[in-house]
Amino acid sequence: MSGTTRRTALGLGAALLATPALGQSLWPTGPIRFIVTFPAGGSTDLLSRIWCNRMAEITGQPFVVENRSGSGGNVGTEAIARAAPDGNTIGLASVASLSIAPTLYRRLPFDVTRDFSYICGLWQLPNLLITRLDFPANTVPELIREARANPGRFTFASSGAGTTLHLSGELFKQMAGVDILHIPYRGGAPAQIDLLAGRVDMMFGNIPEAVRAFREGKVKALGVTGPQRSPQAPQIPAIGEFLPGYAVTSWGGVCGPAGISPAIVARIAELGRQAVESPDVRRRYEEAAAEVWWVSPQDLAQFRRANEESFAPLIRAAGAVVE
Numbered sequence: 001m002s003g004t005t006r007r008t009a010l011g012l013g014a015a016l017l018a019t020p021a022l023g024q025s026l027w028p029t030g031p032i033r034f035i036v037t038f039p040a041g042g043s044t045d046l047l048s049r050i051w052c053n054r055m056a057e058i059t060g061q062p063f064v065v066e067n068r069s070g071s072g073g074n075v076g077t078e079a080i081a082r083a084a085p086d087g088n089t090i091g092l093a094s095v096a097s098l099s100i101a102p103t104l105y106r107r108l109p110f111d112v113t114r115d116f117s118y119i120c121g122l123w124q125l126p127n128l129l130i131t132r133l134d135f136p137a138n139t140v141p142e143l144i145r146e147a148r149a150n151p152g153r154f155t156f157a158s159s160g161a162g163t164t165l166h167l168s169g170e171l172f173k174q175m176a177g178v179d180i181l182h183i184p185y186r187g188g189a190p191a192q193i194d195l196l197a198g199r200v201d202m203m204f205g206n207i208p209e210a211v212r213a214f215r216e217g218k219v220k221a222l223g224v225t226g227p228q229r230s231p232q233a234p235q236i237p238a239i240g241e242f243l244p245g246y247a248v249t250s251w252g253g254v255c256g257p258a259g260i261s262p263a264i265v266a267r268i269a270e271l272g273r274q275a276v277e278s279p280d281v282r283r284r285y286e287e288a289a290a291e292v293w294w295v296s297p298q299d300l301a302q303f304r305r306a307n308e309e310s311f312a313p314l315i316r317a318a319g320a321v322v323e
Contacts (some may be wrong), residue, residue: 014252022246026264027087027264027267027268027288028059028061029061029086029087029088030061030088030092031061031062031063031064031088032055032062032064032087032088032089032090033066033080033083033088033089033090034048034063034064034065034066034091034092034094034151035066035076035080035083035089035090035091036048036049036065036066036067036068036076036091036092037068037069037073037074037075037076037077037080037091037092037094037096037097038067038069038073038076038092038094038096039067039069040067042244043206043208043209043277043288044094044250044252045065045067046091046288047122047123047125047180047252047285047288048065048092048122048252049065050281050284050285051122051272051275051276051281052065054275054276054278054280054281055075055271055275057127058271058275059134060272061147072096072097072100072101072104072160072162072163073092073094073096073097073101074097074101074108074109074110076091076092076097076107077091077094077097077098077110078109079091080092080116080255080256080257081109081110081115081116081257081258082186082257083256084221084257085117085256085257085258085259085260085268086177086258086260086264086305087256087261087264087265087268089256089257090119090167090254090255090256090268091242091255091256092252092253092254093116093118093119093252093253093254093255093300093304094250094251094252094253095164095249095250095251095252095307096163096164096250097112097308098112098116098206098255098304098308099304099307099308099311100163100164100167100311100314100315101162102306102308103308103312103315103321104162104310104315104320104321104322105160105321105322106321107274111221111276112259112304112308113305114258115254115257116255116257116258117255117257117258117259117265117297118253118255118297118300118301118304119254119255119256119259119268119269119272119297119300120253120254120266120268120273120276120294120295120296120300121251121253121254121270121293121294121295121300121303122252122253122254122272122276122292122293122294122295123251123252123253123276123285123290123291123292123293123298124226124249124250124251124288124290124291125167125206125207125208125249125250125251125252125288125289125291125295126207126224126226126248126249126289127164127168127204127205127206127207127224127225127226127248127250128204128205128206128207128210128211128214128221128223128224128225128230128232128236129168129172129202129203129204129221129222129223129225129239129251130195130202130205130213130214130219130220130221130222131143131195131202131219131220131222132195132196132198132200132202132212132216132219132220132252133138133219133220134198134202134220135202135220136175137222138220138222138235139222140222140223140239140241140242140243141200143222143241144176144178144242145256146177147176147179147180148176148177148178151178151179152179152180154180154181154201154202154206155180155181155182155183155185155200155201155202155203156169156180156181156182156183156200156201156202156203157184157185157192157194157195157200157203158182158183158184158185158188158191158203158204159184159185159186159187159188159191159206160184160185160186160187161182161184161228161318161320161322162246162320162322163314164249164250164267164299165188165191165204165206166182166184166204166205166318166320167248167311167314167315167318168225169182169249170172170277170314170317171246171248171314172204172239172243172246174314174317175243175245175246176243177294179203180201182318183200188205188206188209189209191203191205192205192209192210195219196213196218196219196300202222204225205230206250207224207230207233207289208288208289209280211232211233211289212231214233214236221233221236222236222239223238223239223240223241223242224236224237224239225238225239225246225247225248225249226238226247226248226249226291227240227247227249228240229279230289231273231286232286232287232289232290233289237263245254251293251307252292252297252304253271253295254268254269255300256268264320265297266297267273269296272294275292276292276294277292277294318322
């Protein structure tokens with residue numbers, strides 16, 4: 001081999017090593033449609049848009065957010081499942097549709113194990129136990145004592161049957177051995193309105209809105225449902241400090257329809273990691289009381305399955321199954 005030919009071959013080999021795999025280099029080739037399965041303006045929508053904006057900066061392609069809400073997130077999740085498996089349509093993987101819905105609903109228009117490509121995790125978000133200001137307890141242990149002494153007297157509100165807010169209460173009841181009546185609402189906002197009006201005693205609320213009400217002096221805050229205290233409100237203990245093993249969190253990630261090539265899934269997951277771990281996204285997530293939670297495609301699929309198994313007995317025990 002001549003010196004020129006040898007140099008050419010070496011240069012070509014180096015270029016091939018530096019170039020992503022073919023499937024990876026083809027993503028993204030144009031605008032990406034990202035389906036958010038809940039209405040605009042809520043925590044999941046905000047966190048999704050923060051990530052999409054950063055992904056657009058990294059890839060140089062627009063990420064178009066489309067809110068497809070309804071049926072607890074199932075409408076948008078079905079739209080993700082029915083999309084073409086080319087990676088150009090992806091969307092929000094959420095605890096509601098992918099871990100809770102399989103037990104909550106007897107019939108679903110999708111199969112959570114068969115119809116999706118699981119890509120990566122993005123965030124975890126705890127809930128917060130808040131009470132009306134004149135409630136006769138200021139701590140979780142005091143609440144447990146009051147509830148045990150007065151079975152069936154107190155009520156807790158949630159954003160609807162089968163939501164993580166509802167299941168936070170059901171797990172609390174189960175682990176604390178108390179009888180508190182669940183009052184479901186059509187969303188967290190009307191539930192919190194009735195709490196402020198004194199029509200219900202307590203609720204497990206999404207932490208951004210619940211912390212805001214606490215800081216404004218409108219409610220008491222007794223405990224965070226996550227495995228540890230929230231950096232946004234470190235003075236509020238985790239419920240698990242009093243009930244060891246107690247933990248309920250909402251989570252969000254990225255999924256697409258089944259059949260996306262493994263190379264494209266890996267490409268989205270890696271770029272997704274770069275986006276979610278960037279300083280600006282991390283800061284904005286922390287401001288929204290969310291924790292950055294990047295996990296791989298395989299780990300997201302395994303986590304979802306384990307999460308479904310942990311929620312299933314709570315849903316059945318609460319009688320929350322929807323026909």
